[in-house]
Amino acid sequence: MASEISEITEEDPTSDRPSARARLLAAANELFYQEGVNTVGIDRVIERAGVAKATLYSAYGSKEGLIRAYLAVRHDARRHHLTEAVARHDTPREQLLDIFDSLGESISKPTYHGCAFVNATVEARPDSPIFEATDEYRAWMRALFVDLATAAGAADPDELACHLNLLYDGAGIAARLDRAQTAATAARAAAAVLIDAATAGPGTP
Amino acid sequence: MASEISEITEEDPTSDRPSARARLLAAANELFYQEGVNTVGIDRVIERAGVAKATLYSAYGSKEGLIRAYLAVRHDARRHHLTEAVARHDTPREQLLDIFDSLGESISKPTYHGCAFVNATVEARPDSPIFEATDEYRAWMRALFVDLATAAGAADPDELACHLNLLYDGAGIAARLDRAQTAATAARAAAAVLIDAATAGPGTP
Numbered sequence: 186m187a188s189e190i191s192e193i194t195e196e197d198p199t200s201d202r203p204s205a206r207a208r209l210l211a212a213a214n215e216l217f218y219q220e221g222v223n224t225v226g227i228d229r230v231i232e233r234a235g236v237a238k239a240t241l242y243s244a245y246g247s248k249e250g251l252i253r254a255y256l257a258v259r260h261d262a263r264r265h266h267l268t269e270a271v272a273r274h275d276t277p278r279e280q281l282l283d284i285f286d287s288l289g290e291s292i293s294k295p296t297y298h299g300c301a302f303v304n305a306t307v308e309a310r311p312d313s314p315i316f317e318a319t320d321e322y323r324a325w326m327r328a329l330f331v332d333l334a335t336a337a338g339a340a341d342p343d344e345l346a347c348h349l350n351l352l353y354d355g356a357g358i359a360a361r362l363d364r365a366q367t368a369a370t371a372a373r374a375a376a377a378v379l380i381d382a383a384t385a386g387p388g389t390p
Numbered sequence: 391m392a393s394e395i396s397e398i399t400e401e402d403p404t405s406d407r408p409s410a411r412a413r414l415l416a417a418a419n420e421l422f423y424q425e426g427v428n429t430v431g432i433d434r435v436i437e438r439a440g441v442a443k444a445t446l447y448s449a450y451g452s453k454e455g456l457i458r459a460y461l462a463v464r465h466d467a468r469r470h471h472l473t474e475a476v477a478r479h480d481t482p483r484e485q486l487l488d489i490f491d492s493l494g495e496s497i498s499k500p501t502y503h504g505c506a507f508v509n510a511t512v513e514a515r516p517d518s519p520i521f522e523a524t525d526e527y528r529a530w531m532r533a534l535f536v537d538l539a540t541a542a543g544a545a546d547p548d549e550l551a552c553h554l555n556l557l558y559d560g561a562g563i564a565a566r567l568d569r570a571q572t573a574a575t576a577a578r579a580a581a582a583v584l585i586d587a588a589t590a591g592p593g594t595p
């Protein structure tokens with residue numbers, strides 16, 4: 186067990202091989218996302234990562250700790266992806282709509298398997314640390330919608346942000362459950378109607 | 391084992407006690423919905439139902455067969471609930487909006503735990519019979535939206551139905567993941583904007 190811990194805490198800077206911790210996270214990211222956090226047992230994750238079971242516990246404490254780390258990876262990836270998408274445009278309206286284009290890019294990938302946070306959370310207990318990771322992601326996502334809705338001049342930015350978030354989540358469900366490749370395009374079209382209605386001031390035609 | 395099978399196939403019409411099959415389904419409905427189809431093992435279901443394991447297999451074939459039967463129960467309940475909701479109103483617009491009111495009623499219950507079909511399907515394999523049950527439910531739901539969108543005079547009923555379905559699914563996710571009690575009210579407000587935009591003919595103010 187001592188050697189397992191040293192594998193994590195004492196990285197060899199001259200080695201090209203990813204650390205045990207990184208290999209565990211990569212294996213978790215692949216298996217948990219493709220097959221589900223409940224369906225995939227830790228034995229498969231440690232086998233895929235090529236580490237001993239004790240390494241998982243010393244690195245992440247528990248399976249839930251590893252799930253939380255996996256969700257943090259997904260959160261970072263989505264934040265990076267959406268920040269890039271938003272930066273492509275000048276107007277808040279286009280930036281809001283590009284959130285749906287960005288979702289469409291994800292959905293179109295053969296590896297798309299729905300929203301990692303939805304998938305991981307629907308069977309989580311209320312006191313599970315999985316909810317903490319999901320809350321953090323969803324608060325960040327909502328804040329992005331609110332900031333852009335405010336910049337777009339929405340009469341009620343919180344309300345518009347809420348409505349757009351419903352469409353975004355709904356598109357993820359349609360893509361996962363109905364295998365609807367066009368779900369994000371449909372959500373984008375509905376979002377455009379809602380943005381225009383929310384940003385048209387009184388008297389605007 | 392013979393006695394287990396007879397317990398299912400030879401009901402005693404003079405008995406008030408629910409059949410083993412009915413008790414299994416009731417236990418599955420409660421446990422699968424509250425805790426998840428992956429998290430809950432069949433041992434807990436048969437213990438709750440008070441039947442032998444062989445009874446489950448003779449009645450439903452497998453755990454997946456029981457999950458499918460559980461989803462059929464949820465489908466019937468939702469169909470009954472929504473059919474009643476729609477019948478309360480005369481205009482297609484109000485009928486469409488009452489679908490969201492009906493969802494709000496479900497969300498407000500302390501036992502609400504999200505959409506049973508989403509919860510059961512996100513970790514299902516593509517060839518799982520769980521997808522069949524989910525496809526049937528979602529096709530029925532979509533047809534309801536299309537019929538009412540057509541009756542409401544939408545320029546493109548399929549598109550409006552798709553958009554309203556996104557909001558409906560999104561509200562279920564917000565209620566489950568964010569514990570957002572007002573998710574259905576928000577979805578209803580967004581739905582009203584989309585309905586009005588889709589049913590306003592050219593030149594209509």
